Amino acid sequence: MKKILVLSTSPRKGGNSDMLADAFIEGAREAGHAVEKVCLREKDIRFCKGCLACQKTQSCVIHDDAPAIVRSMQQADVLVFATPVYYYAMCGQMKTLLDRANPLFPAEYAFRDVYLLAAAADGDESAVDGVVNGLNGWITCFDKSRLRGVVRGVGATLPGDIRQKPAALEAARQMGRQA
Numbered sequence: 001m002k003k004i005l006v007l008s009t010s011p012r013k014g015g016n017s018d019m020l021a022d023a024f025i026e027g028a029r030e031a032g033h034a035v036e037k038v039c040l041r042e043k044d045i046r047f048c049k050g051c052l053a054c055q056k057t058q059s060c061v062i063h064d065d066a067p068a069i070v071r072s073m074q075q076a077d078v079l080v081f082a083t084p085v086y087y088y089a090m091c092g093q094m095k096t097l098l099d100r101a102n103p104l105f106p107a108e109y110a111f112r113d114v115y116l117l118a119a120a121a122d123g124d125e126s127a128v129d130g131v132v133n134g135l136n137g138w139i140t141c142f143d144k145s146r147l148r149g150v151v152r153g154v155g156a157t158l159p160g161d162i163r164q165k166p167a168a169l170e171a172a173r174q175m176g177r178q179a
């Protein structure tokens with residue numbers, strides 16, 4: 001049994017990337033994994049100040065909801081990021097969390113496998129390339145981890161449009177089962 005942390009980063013409730021996250025969770029629970037889901041839209045997460053104090057203290061000078069989420073990230077075996085594509089990149093909420101996870105850079109961490117679930121209006125799978133590049137930049141700095149799988153939920157604009165893309169939802173469910 002693995003400890004899986006799913007980070008749903010869209011500000012849109014019931015949105016397409018959140019539905020991909022729920023499909024992944026369904027599969028992971030079927031496989032017997034322990035899953036925690038965190039929705040960033042319910043959290044207060046401020047921007048990293050860039051002070052780098054965390055590199056000495058391993059804790060952040062900002063007292064908001066990020067440190068608790070970062071602790072959960074540190075302890076999870078598997079991280080799953082669900083994001084909408086915003087201007088061919090990850091959404092700002094997800095990037096802000098990755099920056100705030102900087103206390104983990106000099107620390108020990110459990111996670112090894114990282115998954116990405118992305119939703120985009122554009123129907124071309126390349127619409128997600130910028131998100132993959134951005135997340136890989138973060139993963140490169142955590143060299144015990146690797147990007148294990150990506151679901152490209154393309155051609156989904158309005159909340160729930162992803163239901164018209166059953167292959168993407170099934171891919172997320174299957175990824176959860178095999179995590």
Ligand SMILES: Cc1cc2nc3c(=O)[nH]c(=O)nc-3n(C[C@H](O)[C@H](O)[C@H](O)COP(=O)(O)O)c2cc1C
Pocket residue numbers: 010011012014015016017018083084085086087088089119120121122123127156157158159160
């Ligand atoms: C600020 C903003 C920027 C967006 N930029 C893109 C984009 O560059 N490419 C694209 O295909 N879709 C873009 N979209 C559309 C979203 O990716 C799409 O609606 C997606 O389904 C949203 O996922 P969500 O429901 O999980 O929030 C953008 C949407 C917003 C609000």
